[in-house]
Amino acid sequence: MKTIIKFSLLVTLLFLSTNSNAQTTFGNVQNSIPRDKDGINKFDVKKDSVPFKGLSVYMGGAFALQFQALNSFNGQENLSAPIANYRLNDLANNLNLPIANMTFGAQLADGVRVHLDLYLSARHHNETWVKGGYLQIDKLDFIKKDFLKDFMKYATIKIGQMENNYGDAHFRRSDNGSALVNPFIENNVMDAFTTEPGIEVYYNRSGWVSMLGVTNSKLNQSVAEIVPSTATVALPNQNTTISPTILAKFGYDKQLDKDLRVRLTGSLYHVSNMSSNLYSSDRAGSHYYGVMSHQAYTGVAGAVANNFDVTANKDTGRFNPGFGNWATSIMINPFLKYKGLEFFGTFELASGGDVKGNDDKRTVNQYSGDVVYRFGKTENLYLGAKYNTVTGKLANADANAISINRVELSGGWFMTKNILAKLAYINQTYNNYSQFVSGNPNDLYNGKFNGLMFESVITF
Numbered sequence: 204m205k206t207i208i209k210f211s212l213l214v215t216l217l218f219l220s221t222n223s224n225a226q227t228t229f230g231n232v233q234n235s236i237p238r239d240k241d242g243i244n245k246f247d248v249k250k251d252s253v254p255f256k257g258l259s260v261y262m263g264g265a266f267a268l269q270f271q272a273l274n275s276f277n278g279q280e281n282l283s284a285p286i287a288n289y290r291l292n293d294l295a296n297n298l299n300l301p302i303a304n305m306t307f308g309a310q311l312a313d314g315v316r317v318h319l320d321l322y323l324s325a326r327h328h329n330e331t332w333v334k335g336g337y338l339q340i341d342k343l344d345f346i347k348k349d350f351l352k353d354f355m356k357y358a359t360i361k362i363g364q365m366e367n368n369y370g371d372a373h374f375r376r377s378d379n380g381s382a383l384v385n386p387f388i389e390n391n392v393m394d395a396f397t398t399e400p401g402i403e404v405y406y407n408r409s410g411w412v413s414m415l416g417v418t419n420s421k422l423n424q425s426v427a428e429i430v431p432s433t434a435t436v437a438l439p440n441q442n443t444t445i446s447p448t449i450l451a452k453f454g455y456d457k458q459l460d461k462d463l464r465v466r467l468t469g470s471l472y473h474v475s476n477m478s479s480n481l482y483s484s485d486r487a488g489s490h491y492y493g494v495m496s497h498q499a500y501t502g503v504a505g506a507v508a509n510n511f512d513v514t515a516n517k518d519t520g521r522f523n524p525g526f527g528n529w530a531t532s533i534m535i536n537p538f539l540k541y542k543g544l545e546f547f548g549t550f551e552l553a554s555g556g557d558v559k560g561n562d563d564k565r566t567v568n569q570y571s572g573d574v575v576y577r578f579g580k581t582e583n584l585y586l587g588a589k590y591n592t593v594t595g596k597l598a599n600a601d602a603n604a605i606s607i608n609r610v611e612l613s614g615g616w617f618m619t620k621n622i623l624a625k626l627a628y629i630n631q632t633y634n635n636y637s638q639f640v641s642g643n644p645n646d647l648y649n650g651k652f653n654g655l656m657f658e659s660v661i662t663f
Contacts, residue, residue: 231259232310234341234359235318238263238662240583240620243384244540246374246456246466247412248359248405250341255313264323265304265381265662267490269388272296273629273656275495278649279638289500289644292493292511299492300326300513304334304380314342314355320366325379326488327517334379334486335398337363357408364400364424368414369450369481370470370534372549372571379487383662386575386587387613388627389490391549392522393569393593395472395532397422397484399448410457412468416450422479438560442528446475454536466538473531481532482524482553488517491629494652495519503642510646520631520652522593522607524567526555543577549591557599567595583617606634623660629653 233253236245275291282289303323310316319336322328340360343350366373376390390396401418431441454468472481492513499509510516532553539546549571557563573589591609613627633650 273654371536491520527559528556530555
């Protein structure tokens with residue numbers, strides 16, 4: 204919190220230090236996605252016509268609070284000794300931890316701005332900490348007036364430790380307290396999200412969209428030597444280095460007439476020697492708190508602790524394929540909007556090393572589709588339905604692939620462009636999970652959770 208106070212004072216002093224020529228302003232920002240209702244279905248980066256009026260600073264916030272009424276079930280019954288007192292945790296109908304984000308930034312020069320995101324409170328960290336930040340360059344006039352003008356008319360360069368642009372689904376996901384653009388409560392079951400240092404170059408022209416990027420593949424930065432785990436017969440190929448991650452996107456996005464918009468993109472994520480994991484790097488955590496967690500019980504080797512902990516067990520309701528050493532994911536996203544009716548889909552083919560130390564290929568696929576109908580004078584009301592399924596093996600040695608299926612029905616009311624209230628019904632099922640893991644009961648065996656959630660969101 205001290206960091207926030209100091210930064211807020213710095214921003215305030217900068218704003219108050221306006222000189223006689225009024226060269227310092229507040230909120231005059233170029234080429235940014237709006238944080239209110241106008242930011243819905245805005246993908247990637249886009250040029251705008253906001254004029255440069257000198258140094259300008261901006262700040263914003265996002266706050267979300269859920270009332271959760273979910274119940275968890277599984278098929279574990281009549282377990283034999285020494286297993287005793289095993290059951291899933293009963294979940295109360297109550298409020299979750301209020302979560303919040305804060306945004307700072309500045310327009311530093313014509314076509315050059317800096318952006319910083321912070322989590323003030325999150326499921327995984329209750330204290331303030333930095334999500335990431337980047338420098339966005341839309342003009343190269345700081346090198347020379349009109350330098351590469353014809354190229355930069357359509358190009359954008361982003362540099363920093365930032366939310367990496369893999370796929371389109373992350374533009375419709377909830378990012379901790381920033382949940383206004385998501386018509387549902389949670390993100391995809393297999394939630395692709397990471398923040399790694401790198402550079403992304405965009406080139407968008409005549410409806411065609413493209414991006415090429417590279418990162419250092421590390422979520423947490425360190426120059427420490429990589430010391431591989433001891434090789435075994437079963438796991439002989441331990442990582443001895445970390446390779447860059449390659450990101451790419453290509454597609455078409457066009458408003459064909461006043462009523463119809465069509466978008467289709469394909470995206471690639473590839474890393475040969477991984478450090479972080481694309482599907483477990485959201486340090487904010489899931490909005491489904493505590494689902495499919497167990498109470499303390501006696502297991503085959505003694506006491507097993509309650510795993511309800513919302514911080515340590517932050518991704519409840521999500522799925523991480525757990526690839527080792529290398530990973531390649533391809534995501535295809537169709538988007539169609541006709542008047543108030545919109546469809547958004549995710550077709551994701553993910554593959555990687557079977558486990559850390561075994562490079563044999565393992566594949567997990569995800570398919571998701573949602574239909575949202577927005578109505579009202581300003582489309583301030585909506586109804587939505589989403590189906591999401593994930594299928595694949597947890598290890599190549601498994602006889603069967605597991606599957607996770609989720610249905611979510613949602614409705615929302617934009618009280619203003621900055622305030623949204625959502626109500627949703629969720630039903631998620633787990634199929635083909637083994638009954639035991641290392642002799643102890645598997646929480647996900649014939650598992651499911653369902654119920655209602657209400658979420659209020661304020662973003663500015």
